[in-house]
Amino acid sequence: MKHWKKWSAEEQEQRITAALKDNINYNHNICLGIPASRLDPTVFPDKASFLKDAPLLRCYAQNPNHIGCHTLGESEPFFKGTQEIERETIELLSVDFFRAEENSCDGYIAGGGTEANIQAIWIYRNYFAREHAAQPGQVGLLCSRDTHYSMAKAANLLQLPLYEVQTHENNRSLDNADMDKQLIKARKEGIRYMIVVANMGTTMFGSVDDPSVYTEGLHRHRFPFRMHVDGAFGGFIYPTSEPESTLTFANADVSSITLDAHKMLQAPYGTGIFLARKGLMQYVLTEEATYVNGHDITLSGSRSGTNAVAIWMILVTYGPFGWLEKINKLLYRTTWLCGELDKMNVRYYRHARMNIVTIDANCISPEIATSFGLVPDTHGNTPAWYKIVVMDHVELDHLQQFLKSSRTFNS
Numbered sequence: 502m503k504h505w506k507k508w509s510a511e512e513q514e515q516r517i518t519a520a521l522k523d524n525i526n527y528n529h530n531i532c533l534g535i536p537a538s539r540l541d542p543t544v545f546p547d548k549a550s551f552l553k554d555a556p557l558l559r560c561y562a563q564n565p566n567h568i569g570c571h572t573l574g575e576s577e578p579f580f581k582g583t584q585e586i587e588r589e590t591i592e593l594l595s596v597d598f599f600r601a602e603e604n605s606c607d608g609y610i611a612g613g614g615t616e617a618n619i620q621a622i623w624i625y626r627n628y629f630a631r632e633h634a635a636q637p638g639q640v641g642l643l644c645s646r647d648t649h650y651s652m653a654k655a656a657n658l659l660q661l662p663l664y665e666v667q668t669h670e671n672n673r674s675l676d677n678a679d680m681d682k683q684l685i686k687a688r689k690e691g692i693r694y695m696i697v698v699a700n701m702g703t704t705m706f707g708s709v710d711d712p713s714v715y716t717e718g719l720h721r722h723r724f725p726f727r728m729h730v731d732g733a734f735g736g737f738i739y740p741t742s743e744p745e746s747t748l749t750f751a752n753a754d755v756s757s758i759t760l761d762a763h764k765m766l767q768a769p770y771g772t773g774i775f776l777a778r779k780g781l782m783q784y785v786l787t788e789e790a791t792y793v794n795g796h797d798i799t800l801s802g803s804r805s806g807t808n809a810v811a812i813w814m815i816l817v818t819y820g821p822f823g824w825l826e827k828i829n830k831l832l833y834r835t836t837w838l839c840g841e842l843d844k845m846n847v848r849y850y851r852h853a854r855m856n857i858v859t860i861d862a863n864c865i866s867p868e869i870a871t872s873f874g875l876v877p878d879t880h881g882n883t884p885a886w887y888k889i890v891v892m893d894h895v896e897l898d899h900l901q902q903f904l905k906s907s908r909t910f911n912s
Contacts, residue, residue: 504589505597507820516586517556517810523582524565524806535579539564557811565806568793570782572607575795580806587809593816595776598740599758601750608776610762610809612801614733615651617759617775620785620800621729622655622696624757624777627784628727629694638662641692643683643719645675645710647703649731662690673708673850680714684722695719695726701748701758702735705878705888706850707857709739712747716754729757733773735855736760741828742854756781762812767893772808775799827893831856835891838900845904856891873903 508516525532527539528547539547540562547562565580571588587610595606611617622642629635642661644652645668656663664687667679687695697719699710712728719726730748732739737760739746749755757777762768782798790797819827835856842849848861862870862877862884870877870887877884889895889903 502597502821503603504593505816505821507823508817510818513814513817514556517560517814520582520586520810521556521559521563523585524563525579526563532579535577537564537566537579557807557814560807560810566803567610567806567809568797568799568803569795570607570609570798572609573782573795573798577794583806583810586813587806590809590813590816591774591776593813594760594774595750597821598736599749599751599776601776601778605779606750606776607779607782608774609799610804610812611773611775611799612771612804613763613773614649614731614759614761615654615773616800617773618649618651618698618729618731618733619655619658620775621757621759621777622652622659622661622698623800624781624784625696625727625729626659626661628781629696629725631784633694633725635694638691639693640696641687641690641694642696642698643687643715643726644698645700645703647673647706647708648698648700649704649733651731652698661696662687662692668708671850673703673706673852675710675714677714677718680718681722684718684724687724688722693724695724697726697728699728699730699748699755700735701730701732701739701746702852702855702857704734705857705886706859707734707852707855708850709735709743709746709748709852709855712752712754727756728754729759730755731759733759733761734764734857736774737762737765738828738831738856739854741825742832750776750778762808762815765892766812766815768811768815769808771805772812774812831891831893834895834897834900837897838889838891838904841900841904850886857888858891859886859888861885862887869903869906873906 552559565583569576571584572591576584591608595601596603626640629640641664642656643664646665647668664683666683667676697715699712760774762772763770787797838858839851847864850859875887878886
């Protein structure tokens, strides 16, 4: 590990305190021009005694705005202290999680995985338009049928035709024959360039795509492409459980990666992460944002710097070995559950390196699924699957209670 290490609470306190001193302090600095301030002290007292020992809450009170992308250079100087923590977090994740060369990636803390996915697709649409003179209707979006709905949202917003590749029912792997079918269809419909999204842990199944299936198909059909990896769920699990993953920046075909810190990292909601190779963010530079130092280059614009501090705190509290232990604990619980389901002859899908177990809906009653908070694959029709996500709060005792309640149902 080049950047990721464990920090004590005292070291974190000193680092965050120093960062906040480099930010504007509205109580002590005169600043007349920016439409920002601390949290309203009438509602959120900034002198409360408990803030002394709560550096993250002090960040919330001081309310840093991280508009822009701080890995690119110039940014608003009012919040330079916490911006530096965001830069450190992006570098740590790019290098130590996703095997990038040092100083080879840009990125920012987004509002969630959906935003980060749209950011990637927006970049590549503009890339093909600028570098290949692609016209409207010539750029397509390729993904699997198990991909998160944010791809459909991105296709709608950016007016891109969406091509979904079927997956095999038994192992959720990409169907090569259907890949060819979708690419032949795209060519007939005038598509000349493709944005492809590979999954690192699908929302419903936790399945992981083999990116070579996409790249071989795209080369076979002679489509220039850019690949984005949606690791919104699996990004904080799979690189740890599968160190030889090809869904990293060590794979030359991968251009960008999404993570969600508010899932496995248990950060506050609204903490997605977007990572991209250098040279790509500029394709979405909003030149009209002239009053922003460095201009704006993100989908969200203004965003909370505190969320970046929260991610950094979690990462350095655990360190790489603490995180490895946490992930292995969750994987152990997941494996235990699967062993019990095997004894009951219950049909399910589980990727061996992930912590999602998706159970055939025919094997369990809707009442049991509802009482234990299982999530169906659809709320509008009869579900085909229910999923269990073994998060930190899901203990073996809880799983045992579920199994006992399920024994009287179909298998």
